[in-house]
Amino acid sequence: xxxxxxxxxxxxxxxxxxxQEILRYLNELILYDNMWxxxxxxxxxxxxxxxxxxxxNRRNKFNPLWNSLVLGGVKNGNxxxxxxxxxxxxxxxxxxxxxxxxxxxxxxxxxxxHENLSFEDGVKLLEKCMRVLLYRDRSAVNKLQIAKITEExxxxxxxxxxxxxxxxxxxxxxxxxxxxxx
Amino acid sequence: xxxxxxxxxxxTWSPAGRLFQxxxxxxxxxxxxxxxxxxxxxxxxxxxxxKANSELSSHQxxxxxxxxxxxxxxxxxxxxxxxxxxxxxxxCINYSFTYESPLPVGRLVVQLADKAQVCTQRSxxxxxxxxxxxxxxxESGAHLYYNCPSGNYFEYQAFAIGSRSQAAxxxxxxxxxxxxxxxxxxLVKDAITAIRExxxxxxxxxxxxxxxxxxxxxxxxxxxxxxxxxxxxxFEIAAEQEDPATEPDAATGQEAATEQGTAADQGGSTDEGAxxxxx
Numbered sequence: 001x002x003x004x005x006x007x008x009x010x011x012x013x014x015x016x017x018x019x020q021e022i023l024r025y026l027n028e029l030i031l032y033d034n035m036w037x038x039x040x041x042x043x044x045x046x047x048x049x050x051x052x053x054x055x056x057n058r059r060n061k062f063n064p065l066w067n068s069l070v071l072g073g074v075k076n077g078n079x080x081x082x083x084x085x086x087x088x089x090x091x092x093x094x095x096x097x098x099x100x101x102x103x104x105x106x107x108x109x110x111x112x113x114h115e116n117l118s119f120e121d122g123v124k125l126l127e128k129c130m131r132v133l134l135y136r137d138r139s140a141v142n143k144l145q146i147a148k149i150t151e152e153x154x155x156x157x158x159x160x161x162x163x164x165x166x167x168x169x170x171x172x173x174x175x176x177x178x179x180x181x182x
Numbered sequence: 183x184x185x186x187x188x189x190x191x192x193x194t195w196s197p198a199g200r201l202f203q204x205x206x207x208x209x210x211x212x213x214x215x216x217x218x219x220x221x222x223x224x225x226x227x228x229x230x231x232x233k234a235n236s237e238l239s240s241h242q243x244x245x246x247x248x249x250x251x252x253x254x255x256x257x258x259x260x261x262x263x264x265x266x267x268x269x270x271x272x273x274c275i276n277y278s279f280t281y282e283s284p285l286p287v288g289r290l291v292v293q294l295a296d297k298a299q300v301c302t303q304r305s306x307x308x309x310x311x312x313x314x315x316x317x318x319x320x321e322s323g324a325h326l327y328y329n330c331p332s333g334n335y336f337e338y339q340a341f342a343i344g345s346r347s348q349a350a351x352x353x354x355x356x357x358x359x360x361x362x363x364x365x366x367x368x369l370v371k372d373a374i375t376a377i378r379e380x381x382x383x384x385x386x387x388x389x390x391x392x393x394x395x396x397x398x399x400x401x402x403x404x405x406x407x408x409x410x411x412x413x414x415x416x417f418e419i420a421a422e423q424e425d426p427a428t429e430p431d432a433a434t435g436q437e438a439a440t441e442q443g444t445a446a447d448q449g450g451s452t453d454e455g456a457x458x459x460x461x
Contacts, residue, residue, distance in 0.1 A: 038288045038289065039322055040320070042281070046283045049283070076321070
C-alpha cells in the first residue's frame with residue numbers, strides 16, 4: 001500500500017514487481033502534476049481513471065500488469081473508493097476487494113457495511129473479513145496492515161497479527177481415518 | 183508603430199529589445215471586432231460583436247465552446263482562432279478521457295500560451311494573430327483569462343479586446359468591483375451594456391451581438407437571439423420608465439428643501455447605475 005499524491009492511497013495484490021512499476025508511473029504522474037504548481041491537484045478519481053487506462057492498455061497489448069488494484073481517497077470532502085483489475089475491469093463502490101476477497105469478504109461487507117461506520121468499527125469489520133480469508137488461504141500468514149485516509153492525509157499503521165484458532169476437533173489427529181496419510 | 187529594419191523576422195530583436203512581429207500580431211487583435219468577458223464568483227459571461235463581410239453574408243463565429251466548462255471568444259484572425267479552439271477542444275477531451283475529470287482552466291491556458299510562445303521563437307513560423315478570452319469554471323471557481331499572440335496570459339475580472347474595446351473597458355473599469363457578487367442575470371446585462379459601449383451609436387439589436395454564459399450548474403452555451411433581444415428590450419423599457427419618473431422627482435426636489443432634492447437625485451442615480459443609460 002502506498003500513498004499517491006496528497007489525496008489518494010493505492011493498495012495492490014498480485015505481482016509485487018508490477019506494483020512497483022505502477023508506482024513508478026504514478027510517481028511520474030504526480031511529479032508532473034506538482035510541476036504545474038497551480039493549486040490544482042489530481043484527486044483519487046483522476047488517479048483511478050489513469051490507472052484504468054494504463055491497465056486496459058497493457059491488457060490490449062497482451063502484456064498485462066499482473067495486479068488487482070484498490071484505490072481510495074478523499075478530496076474536498078468527497079470520498080472515493082475504486083478498483084481496477086489486471087484486465088482493466090473497473091468500478092467504484094462503498095467496499096471493494098481483490099481476487100478471492102470478492103468471493104469471501106464482499107458478502108460480509110454487503111451485510112454489515114453502513115454509511116456511518118466509525119474508524120474502529122471499520123477496522124473490526126475488515127479484521128473479520130481478513131480472518132475469513134486467511135483461514136482459507138494455504139499460503140497466507142496472519143499479519144495484516146491497516147491504512148487510513150482522510151481529508152488531512154494518509155496514515156499507514158504498522159502490520160500486526162490476528163489471533164487465529166486452530167484447535168478444531170477435525171484437525172486433531174488428521175491421520176485417524178487413513179493411517180500413513182497426511 | 184512604423185516600419186523599421188528589425189521587423190521582417192519574428193526571430194529578430196530590435197536594439198530596444200522588442201520583437202516587432204509579435205507586436206504587429208497584437209495589432210491584428212486590435213483590428214478584429216470587439217469581444218468582452220466578465221466574471222463573478224460563480225459565472226463567466228462572454229460577449230462579442232458580430233461582424234459580417236457584407237450585407238449578404240452571415241457573420242463570423244467568434245465564440246466557441248471548448249468543453250462543458252470552458253468557452254472562448256476570439257478577436258483577430260478568425261482562422262487562427264478556429265485552429266486554436268480545435269487544439270483546446272482536443273486537450274480537454276484527452277484529459278477528460280484519461281482522468282474522467284474536467285481539465286482545469288488554468289492548465290489549458292498555460293498550454294495555449296506555451297503553444298503561442300513557440301511561434302515567437304521559430305523562424306519558419308509566425309505568431310497567431312488572435313487574442314483569446316478564455317472563460318471557464320473549475321474547482322477553484324470561475325475564471326476569465328486573456329491569451330495574447332505573444333504567449334502571455336493574464337487573469338481578469340473583466341476585459342475587452344478588439345476594435346473600440348477601450349469604451350467597453352472604461353465601462354467595465356467603473357463597475358468591475360460589483361461583479362464578484364453579481365447575479366448571473368446582472369452579469370449578462372452588464373455584458374450587453376459593455377458591448378453597446380463599443381458600438382458607439384449603432385442601435386443595439388440581438389443580431390449584432392452574441393452572448394455566452396458558463397457557470398455553476400450551467401454548462402457553457404450561447405444564449406439564443408430571442409433571449410438576448412428580451413434583455414435588450416428591458417433596457418429600452420427601463421429608459422422609458424426613467425424619463426417620466428425623473429420629472430416628478432425633479433419637481434418635488436425644487437419645491438422641497440435642498441437636502442430632499444439631493445436625496446432624490448441620489449435615488450435617481452442609483453437606478454441609473456443598475457441599468458445605465460446614455461445621458
